Amino acid sequence: MNTNEYLQSVLKSQDLPDDSDELKELQSHRKDVEALLRKHFAASSPTIRYGGSRAKGTLIREYYDLDAICYFPHDDTAAGETLEDIYNNVEKALSTTYYVDRKTSALRLKSRDPQSFAKDFHIDVVPGRFTDDKKADAFIYQNAGDKKRLKTNFDVHIEHVNESGVLDAIRLLKLWKVRRGLRVKQFAFELLIIHLLAKKKNSPLSDQLQHVWTELRDRSEAPAVADPANPTGNDLTSLLKAEWASLSTTAGSTLATIQSSGWESVFGKVEEKTSAQKVAVLRSAAAAVTVPTRPWLPEV
Amino acid sequence: MKARAPKIAPEARAKELQNDLGLKYPDFTVCCTGAKIYIRGAFPVLHEGTVLDRYQIEIEWSDSDTEVPLLRETGGRIPWIADRHMSRGGMACLFVPEEWLLRSREEKTVIHYLDGPVRNYFLWQSLYDRGESPPWKDRAHFAPGLLEAYGEMVGMEGESTVRCCLEYLSKEQIKGHWPCPCGSGKRTRDCHLTHMRELQSKIPRYIALSALARLTNPTIK
Numbered sequence: 079m080n081t082n083e084y085l086q087s088v089l090k091s092q093d094l095p096d097d098s099d100e101l102k103e104l105q106s107h108r109k110d111v112e113a114l115l116r117k118h119f120a121a122s123s124p125t126i127r128y129g130g131s132r133a134k135g136t137l138i139r140e141y142y143d144l145d146a147i148c149y150f151p152h153d154d155t156a157a158g159e160t161l162e163d164i165y166n167n168v169e170k171a172l173s174t175t176y177y178v179d180r181k182t183s184a185l186r187l188k189s190r191d192p193q194s195f196a197k198d199f200h201i202d203v204v205p206g207r208f209t210d211d212k213k214a215d216a217f218i219y220q221n222a223g224d225k226k227r228l229k230t231n232f233d234v235h236i237e238h239v240n241e242s243g244v245l246d247a248i249r250l251l252k253l254w255k256v257r258r259g260l261r262v263k264q265f266a267f268e269l270l271i272i273h274l275l276a277k278k279k280n281s282p283l284s285d286q287l288q289h290v291w292t293e294l295r296d297r298s299e300a301p302a303v304a305d306p307a308n309p310t311g312n313d314l315t316s317l318l319k320a321e322w323a324s325l326s327t328t329a330g331s332t333l334a335t336i337q338s339s340g341w342e343s344v345f346g347k348v349e350e351k352t353s354a355q356k357v358a359v360l361r362s363a364a365a366a367v368t369v370p371t372r373p374w375l376p377e378v
Numbered sequence: 379m380k381a382r383a384p385k386i387a388p389e390a391r392a393k394e395l396q397n398d399l400g401l402k403y404p405d406f407t408v409c410c411t412g413a414k415i416y417i418r419g420a421f422p423v424l425h426e427g428t429v430l431d432r433y434q435i436e437i438e439w440s441d442s443d444t445e446v447p448l449l450r451e452t453g454g455r456i457p458w459i460a461d462r463h464m465s466r467g468g469m470a471c472l473f474v475p476e477e478w479l480l481r482s483r484e485e486k487t488v489i490h491y492l493d494g495p496v497r498n499y500f501l502w503q504s505l506y507d508r509g510e511s512p513p514w515k516d517r518a519h520f521a522p523g524l525l526e527a528y529g530e531m532v533g534m535e536g537e538s539t540v541r542c543c544l545e546y547l548s549k550e551q552i553k554g555h556w557p558c559p560c561g562s563g564k565r566t567r568d569c570h571l572t573h574m575r576e577l578q579s580k581i582p583r584y585i586a587l588s589a590l591a592r593l594t595n596p597t598i599k
Binding site: 140141188189192193194195196197198200256257258259260261324328331335343346347349353356357359360361362363364366367369370371372373374375376377 | 400404405406407409417418419420422423425426428429430431432434435436453454455456457458459460463465466468470471472473474477494495498499501502504505508510513514515516517518519520523524527592596597
């Protein structure tokens with residue numbers, strides 16, 4: 079197996095088939111969320127649509143999510159006077175059924191069931207308000223950073239990533255980012271990759287990855303990356319700048335790892351095991367533990 | 379005297395940790411926020427060179443002799459419920475803290491932590507997740523779990539006995555005329571003095587004090 083065949087096998091191992099339990103569960107929660115929002119904000123007729131990594135074609139099994147946008151008409155005030163009110167009111171509505179984690183612009187949904195409390199449903203609800211009657215551009219609230227609102231366009235983002243021609247590289251670099259716990263915003267990271275690979279679309283996948291890591295390692299600061307939904311208005315540099323040192327150091331050590339130990343040391347062995355096989359290996363691993371540490375609980 | 383870890387700037391310590399992790403856990407990223415050191419990434423549950431599962435984690439590292447490293451599962455896979463030994467806020471409860479603190483400094487490296495308690499915890503979770511019975515018994519929740527662990531540490535049983543043992547171990551000296559912690563009614567010199575002296579050489583005072591404080595308030599870090 080050559081390097082590019084190996085990378086393709088890594089990508090395949092990160093696929094989530096349509097009939098997978100994870101996606102079925104996601105679809106089921108998605109229906110419930112939409113019903114809840116439509117019922118709660120019936121007077122405002124929100125537009126609810128779905129994006130996220132699946133829509134963009136960048137889904138990986140190890141870290142996937144569904145973005146559910148919930149945008150209100152530009153002249154609606156029933157859902158909230160300000161963007162902050164809308165964000166808070168949508169959170170309040172969702173909190174009747176879910177444990178809600180407030181992110182910068184999105185509301186992450188988790189279980190409120192006492193038996194599975196805080197288990198992640200992989201759904202981000204993004205409240206906002208359309209800028210006009212065309213229902214294309216929207217403003218979303220930001221509860222962190224200097225600006226309180228961000229102009230965005232759902233379709234433009236999906237299309238920009240979907241048609242970037244570098245989806246495989248984005249998926250593998252996302253896996254690299256997730257496994258190394260790098261905290262750069264995925265949305266900004268994807269735009270950065272597309273920017274860096276603008277002239278490398280036809281290169282082999284391994285060259286694309288090495289090019290991105292080399293750029294991350296060698297650039298002293300984050301390049302200016304335009305947001306396609308608002309090219310002159312949104313400054314993504316600050317999002318990248320905050321994590322640049324970590325990205326740069328980690329990219330450097332990844333390149334060194336490839337040099338010294340090869341690609342498998344970066345993404346690991348690809349092994350397909352059935353559920354029963356996995357349990358059997360886990361059991362034998364547990365049986366081999368000589369000093370089991372016994373978990374405890376200090377509080378509820 | 380309380381043992382002290384050598385002082386080192388957080389940035390320098392983060393670099394040391396990154397180097398220590400490099401060979402076995404190259405995926406982890408170590409970074410500093412103020413004086414705190416965080417280790418982030420996907421923890422691979424390894425067995426004979428094979429990755430059996432992966433969990434997104436964040437460790438707030440501590441070299442302190444009185445505080446344990448704190449582990450959060452950040453991927454949202456494990457619910458925050460008592461049966462999974464996950465407290466509210468997503469903090470994983472790997473052990474009774476004094477069980478870790480009692481180890482020698484050589485046995486408290488980041489690799490020991492990951493290979494031992496962290497791997498054990500996630501092996502346990504991976505089997506639980508797949509509907510399997512846990513591979514070993516967990517501790518009882520709250521104070522009863524502490525008494526179990528401290529009882530094993532001092533080699534005695536019973537709440538009053540364990541408490542009394544810890545109180546004696548928290549003193550500078552154990553006096554022979556004190557009542558024996560075993561509850562026999564004899565003086566310690568006529569009963570368990572040799573045992574208590576042996577314990578004194580294994581369990582430092584600050585660990586005994588930490589255990590007593592935890593029995594009063596199990597939630598302290």
